[in-house]
Amino acid sequence: MTSGPATEQQLPDKRPTLVSLAAFVVVIAGMKTASSLIVPFLLALFLSIICLPLLLWLKRFNVPEPLALLIILVLVIGSWFFMVILVGSTLAEFTGLVPQYQDRMKLLISQAYSWLVSRGVEVDKTMLDSIFDPGRILRLITNTMNSLVAILKNAFFILLMFSFLMIEASGFPEKIQAMRRYKEGSLSSYTAIIGMVNKYLGIKALTSLITGGLIYFGLLMQGVDFPILWALLAFILNFVPTIGSLIASIPAILLSLVQLGFSSALTTAIIFLVVNTLIGSIAEPKIMGQRVGLSTIVVFLSLIFWGWVLGPVGMLLSVPLTMAVKIGLSENENTRWISIMLAPNREVAQLRKQQTEQPPQT
Numbered sequence: 001m002t003s004g005p006a007t008e009q010q011l012p013d014k015r016p017t018l019v020s021l022a023a024f025v026v027v028i029a030g031m032k033t034a035s036s037l038i039v040p041f042l043l044a045l046f047l048s049i050i051c052l053p054l055l056l057w058l059k060r061f062n063v064p065e066p067l068a069l070l071i072i073l074v075l076v077i078g079s080w081f082f083m084v085i086l087v088g089s090t091l092a093e094f095t096g097l098v099p100q101y102q103d104r105m106k107l108l109i110s111q112a113y114s115w116l117v118s119r120g121v122e123v124d125k126t127m128l129d130s131i132f133d134p135g136r137i138l139r140l141i142t143n144t145m146n147s148l149v150a151i152l153k154n155a156f157f158i159l160l161m162f163s164f165l166m167i168e169a170s171g172f173p174e175k176i177q178a179m180r181r182y183k184e185g186s187l188s189s190y191t192a193i194i195g196m197v198n199k200y201l202g203i204k205a206l207t208s209l210i211t212g213g214l215i216y217f218g219l220l221m222q223g224v225d226f227p228i229l230w231a232l233l234a235f236i237l238n239f240v241p242t243i244g245s246l247i248a249s250i251p252a253i254l255l256s257l258v259q260l261g262f263s264s265a266l267t268t269a270i271i272f273l274v275v276n277t278l279i280g281s282i283a284e285p286k287i288m289g290q291r292v293g294l295s296t297i298v299v300f301l302s303l304i305f306w307g308w309v310l311g312p313v314g315m316l317l318s319v320p321l322t323m324a325v326k327i328g329l330s331e332n333e334n335t336r337w338i339s340i341m342l343a344p345n346r347e348v349a350q351l352r353k354q355q356t357e358q359p360p361q362t
Contacts, residue, residue, distance in 0.1 A: 032309050039313045044161035046317060049194060050201050051076065051162075052169055069166055076162065080155050083232065090229045097225070104258045192327045197320045207284045208238035211245075211275055215252075218271040222264055224256050234272075238280070239316045241299050245276040294322055295344045 031038055051072050058068035212235030219227035230252040237244035249272035257265035294302070302322040306314035314321070322342070330339035 028309060035310050035314075039310055040158045041161055042310070042317055042321075043313060044158045044165055046197070046201060046320060047076065047158070047162050048165040048169060049198050050205065051166065052194070053198065053202075055166060055169065069163075072166060073159075073163060077155075077159060080159070084155070086228065087232065090226050094226060094229070101255070101258050108258065193324045196323050196327065200320055200323065203284070203287055204239055207279050207287070208235045211235065211238050211279045214275045214279075215271065218275070219252060219256075219268065222256065222267060222271075223260065224252065224264070224268065225259055226255075230255075236316070241303055241319055243303070244315075245272070245280060248272075249276075294319065294326065294342055298322065298342050 054072055055065075055068055058071065059065060063071075212231040215234045216227050216231035219230055224230070230248070233251065234245070234248040237248040240247070249269065252272070253265050253268050256268040299319060299322075302318040303315055306318040306321055308314075310317075326339050326342045329335040329342075
């Protein structure tokens with residue numbers, strides 16, 4: 001009987017899928033283990049992607065490539081050291097005012113307790129003190145700022161890799177063509193990844209800069225301490241999708257409450273809400289359109305996944321990393337279905353429309 005072998009030939013071979021799954025697990029485990037090395041490289045890589053259009057623009061005006069690279073490097077190093085000095089000096093001043101903030105917070109907690117008791121609400125004061133421990137809250141803010149300073153001070157390794165990446169950037173397409181033996185369309189995935197990530201990061205940087213500027217002027221008009229620090233925090237955390245803007249608002253609202261009272265804290269919360277609604281929910285989607293190419297749930301899950309693998313920097317870069325993975329998956333026939341699963345409904349509908357409009361092959 002020959003039905004046995006024929007049946008076996010008709011069964012799909014699941015070995016490639018299992019091998020791919022095993023390889024994926026190994027790669028992710030390796031990335032998580034080596035995150036301390038991968039994170040600086042990713043920061044340098046995405047920084048070079050942002051600066052690549054500037055390099056090409058300078059070369060278009062016949063600026064010699066070494067001089068163009070030097071100009072970009074000076075701009076990046078200058079901006080980096082400006083942020084280090086700004087955050088470091090502001091953090092030192094903030095640390096000196098911590099005892100004053102602690103006393104003010106204790107007074108607010110005592111007033112809140114008296115207000116609740118006067119209205120017949122029984123509250124355990126010990127529990128209230130433990131929940132709103134001023135020392136713990138201020139230590140959390142200080143530790144967050146210290147982590148930011150540590151990232152900014154880890155500049156040498158990042159800037160060194162950034163320099164080499166920028167030097168190699170102009171010749172990288174030719175290397176890819178050589179590796180792929182000059183196949184037609186061999187640069188499609190490379191150009192798609194660079195183009196989409198560059199547009200996303202460029203638009204995100206612009207909207208984050210506008211967000212930080214509006215937050216700065218809003219807090220400055222209120223008289224909240226260190227408005228430039230909270231504006232910088234809003235600028236950086238605006239790159240974190242979904243929850244970044246919420247996290248950025250918490251320290252400023254708490255400081256407004258401690259320094260100026262409840263009405264100022266409410267005003268600060270309204271400022272953050274209005275700015276993030278106008279920029280993040282209205283302006284940014286209109287400017288960016290469908291350039292992200294990811295569904296909302298995928299953006300949220302990628303935030304959790306890359307944050308688990310690479311830490312806070314993974315959360316900052318979660319969207320461009322997932323975009324790169326999606327484009328890479330779409331280039332392979334066996335993994336294209338995963339790319340479609342990551343896409344938003346509108347992109348899937350356009351794909352189905354294109355498929356139905358194609359004439360049948362004869």
